[in-house]
Amino acid sequence: MKRKIAVPADENGNLDSHFGHSRYFEIFETIDNQIVSQNKLVPPPHEPGVLPKWIVQNEITDVIVGGIGDKAFKILNHFEINVHKGAPKLSSTILVEDLLNQTLELSDNNCNHDHHLHQHNHHHNHNHEHQHEYQNFGPENVD
Numbered sequence: 001m002k003r004k005i006a007v008p009a010d011e012n013g014n015l016d017s018h019f020g021h022s023r024y025f026e027i028f029e030t031i032d033n034q035i036v037s038q039n040k041l042v043p044p045p046h047e048p049g050v051l052p053k054w055i056v057q058n059e060i061t062d063v064i065v066g067g068i069g070d071k072a073f074k075i076l077n078h079f080e081i082n083v084h085k086g087a088p089k090l091s092s093t094i095l096v097e098d099l100l101n102q103t104l105e106l107s108d109n110n111c112n113h114d115h116h117l118h119q120h121n122h123h124h125n126h127n128h129e130h131q132h133e134y135q136n137f138g139p140e141n142v143d
Helices: 050-057 070-078 093-099
Strands: 002-009 024-031 034-041 062-065 082-085 117-121 126-130
Touching: 002 093, 024 070, 024 093, 034 093, 050 070, 070 082
Parallel strands: 002 062, 062 082
Antiparallel strands: 002 024, 024 034, 117 126
């Protein structure tokens, strides 16, 4: 079975903890659970919907992430890309090998914010919320 696995990575090849703000992606091609190639790609600039579209265009089958926003997660799932979220901050190669060996240990999604609604608690004892408008972000606009 062929798989193409993407891991958001820092300059040292370790997992970058947030999918959308990664400077690099390590891309692993595998056949029958063996890594056959590894490349480092620079993703497009972070804008709503752009990175999931880039993942789809690069024919990625799996993404290993520490944290990922809800919208990006839903778009990737819409395109049947397996998202393995809550990965520990380790070498991307180790993470992919663990995934292939079915030993990858995942925790809760480490992305602790929602890309639509942010609640801010200020010192002057009131809460308010900010609604962010994002256009062209749904799965229907990723083609």
